[in-house]
Amino acid sequence: MASxxxxxxxxxxxxxxxxxxSLDLAIPDGELVVLVGPSGCGKSTLLRMIAxxxxxxxxxxxxxxxxxxxKEPAERDIAMVFQNYALYPHMTVRGNLEYGLKNRGTPRDEIDRRVTEAARILEIEPFLDRRPRQLSGGQRQRVAMGRxxxxxxxxxxxxxxxxxxDAKLRGQMRIEIKRLQRNLATTSVYVTHDQLEAMTLADRLVVMNGGRIEQVGKPLALYERPATLFVAGFIGSPPMNLIDVAYLRDKGVLALPDGTDLVGIRPDTIQLAPPEGPHITLNATVELYEPIGGESHLHMRLDGNGQLIVAAVPARTAVTEGAETALYVSTADLHPFNQETGRRTD
Structure with missing residues (x-):
């Protein structure tokens, strides 16, 4: 293990x-850091430089x-797992697991011990004598991690x-990777463009944009307090609603820092009944009611400026398309930003 x-x-x-x-980042020993961002943000380039x-x-x-x-990649004592598995198709699973150790001159009994242990951890013992083409995508990825x-x-x-x-396998493998990393406690850097993957896996999340780090922190901390407009829009599904502060001035109790011209509202903080304490009230027309299982998404047009916003509400909420609806947001759930700087103002 290493920092x-x-x-x-x-x-x-x-x-x-x-x-x-000119990027700076310190990854402590044993931490799983996820680099996340859109295509072209530099996350894979950074990973390849580490490798x-x-x-x-x-x-x-x-x-x-x-x-x-x-130092050459082989001299850095790191192991890389790729999206295309990079398995040798002519070798069995056992052969793939053993290959790197044989090249390093590892003693036979040590090779057997490590392969047996990795196969046990990843539950691939039944596949050791099969070739990659005989395995499913999830099984191949387990072999790649075993190697x-x-x-x-x-x-x-x-x-x-x-x-x-596919989506189901991704969910299963996320759990496997998180469990594996916790058990092994090996320093890990993980690149993805999938924010759900990033939020569920990371000890710390590094959001990148245009070759720069936008924000670093615990996943929920970034969700609850995004430092920039980019993070506010990128982290969270549906993304944060961003509303002109001038539109909100007469909607309720509103005390915001100087320099604020945009206010962010997370869809899951919009309520259909007035909360206790200071809050703002918005009026909107429901354009689309979208049930997605455990919750529903309301796509609505704000009265007065016509902006489309999204609210995440409990499943089976009694709202119909075309209805005018009052929406309530606690002032504690408002996120103030400056549009010119792109940064949070509080």
Whole structure:
């Protein structure tokens, strides 16, 4: 196990295209950090620089206190799990698990011990004599993780490992990866564009945008107090509603910091009955009632400015499309932002 320290790291490609802008990030020993953001935000580039698959233009990356900028990937003592599994199709599962250890000259009895233990942890013992083509996508991904586990590396790097799986399998594998990381307590960096994956897996979440870090913190902390408009819109499904402060001035008790011109409202904080304490009242017309199981989403147009907003309400809420509805939001649930700076104002 080891800490990973990223200091002033920059990546510039040919043509003076900057993919990573002077980035700093400290990952403590044993932590699972998830890098999340839209396509092209730099998360995979950063992961590949940690792995040694991309050169660093500026700055340093240290693993276990040793600067690894000039070290080859094989010298960094990390194991990487890819989205395409990267298994050898002509080898059995056992052969895939053993391959890296054999190349390192690991003694036979130690190879057997590690393979047996990894197969037990991942529940792939029945598949050891099969070839990858005989396995399902989820089973292949377990084998790919097993190949990483037997290495006993200082850190695991995951590059969107679940993106090729269907929704049900992704949910199952998220649980497996979280359980595995907790049991092994190995420092892990996980890249995904899927915010549900990010929220459920991460000890700490790193939201990236345009090659920069927007915010770092516990997943729920980012959800409950986004530092920027980008994080407010990216984290959360449905995303946060953003309303012009001028529209809200006469809607109830509203005391906001100077410089606030946008107010964010999470869909799940909108209520259909007045809450206790200070609150604002909005009037809207329901355009679409969307039942999704445990809750329903109301897509509504605000009276007066016509903005479309979304409320997440309990399932079977008695609201009909076309109805005019009063909405209530506690002032404690308002998120003030400045549109020009893109940052929170409180």
């Amino acid at each position: 990973i320290d990223i200091s002033g790291v920059k990546k510039i490609y040919a043509g003076n295209v900057t993919a990573i802008h 040694g698959l991309e050169a660093i233009t500026e700055g340093t990356i240290s693993i276990d206190g040793t600067v690894v900028n000039t 990483a586990i037997v290495r006993q590396p200082k850190a695991f790097l995951f590059d969107e490992p679940l993106s090729n799986l």
